[in-house]
Amino acid sequence: MTNVNIVVVFPKPEDAKSVRNLLIRSGYGVRAVCTSGAQALSAADRLGSGVIVCGYKFADMVYSELFEDMPSSFGMLLVASARAVSEGISDGVLCVTMPFHVNDLLDSLETVIAQMERRRRRKRSMAPQRSEEEKKLIEEAKSLLMERNGMTEEEAHHYLQKTSMDSGTNMVETAQMLFALMR
Numbered sequence: 001m002t003n004v005n006i007v008v009v010f011p012k013p014e015d016a017k018s019v020r021n022l023l024i025r026s027g028y029g030v031r032a033v034c035t036s037g038a039q040a041l042s043a044a045d046r047l048g049s050g051v052i053v054c055g056y057k058f059a060d061m062v063y064s065e066l067f068e069d070m071p072s073s074f075g076m077l078l079v080a081s082a083r084a085v086s087e088g089i090s091d092g093v094l095c096v097t098m099p100f101h102v103n104d105l106l107d108s109l110e111t112v113i114a115q116m117e118r119r120r121r122r123k124r125s126m127a128p129q130r131s132e133e134e135k136k137l138i139e140e141a142k143s144l145l146m147e148r149n150g151m152t153e154e155e156a157h158h159y160l161q162k163t164s165m166d167s168g169t170n171m172v173e174t175a176q177m178l179f180a181l182m183r
Helices: 012-027 036-045 063-069 082-086 102-125 134-149 153-167 169-182
Strands: 005-011 027-034 050-054 072-079 096-100
Touching: 005 012, 005 036, 012 027, 012 102, 027 036, 027 063, 027 153, 036 050, 036 063, 072 082, 072 102, 082 134, 096 102, 096 169, 134 153, 134 169, 153 169
Parallel strands: 005 027, 005 050, 050 072, 072 096
Antiparallel strands: none
């Protein structure tokens, strides 16, 4: 089905194995089955990217601590009781309440995988680091705006960003256009 590394983490080994078996039968690649947060972090570091499917609490930590410490290249699907969910779930964590239907778990897992893929694409499409020359050009454009329009540096930067977004150009091109218009 999908080629994503999955780490299953539940405090009871039998729960972890049940979820693992369900995911494997559904075509997912479960790479590790763990009973503690430390084991899950070790597996995540070894695998590089993937999804952690876990319960709410382990012997050594709760899911939110695992979420904070896991690599950013991982997503999390929490399987928890309605009571635990009602207490609030960390931002960025998708949750399935127990008892769950298999399709709910699988649909939620697909949602986490899709979110990770969007994040990966967005990160890949981010502009590369600017050269010193480009940084200098942007600084000079901000200085020009500050001098001619009485803006603060923050206002000038925000103006360049907004103009760049509105015109569909990057900040370097916007700075060049500004110089063409104001000189």
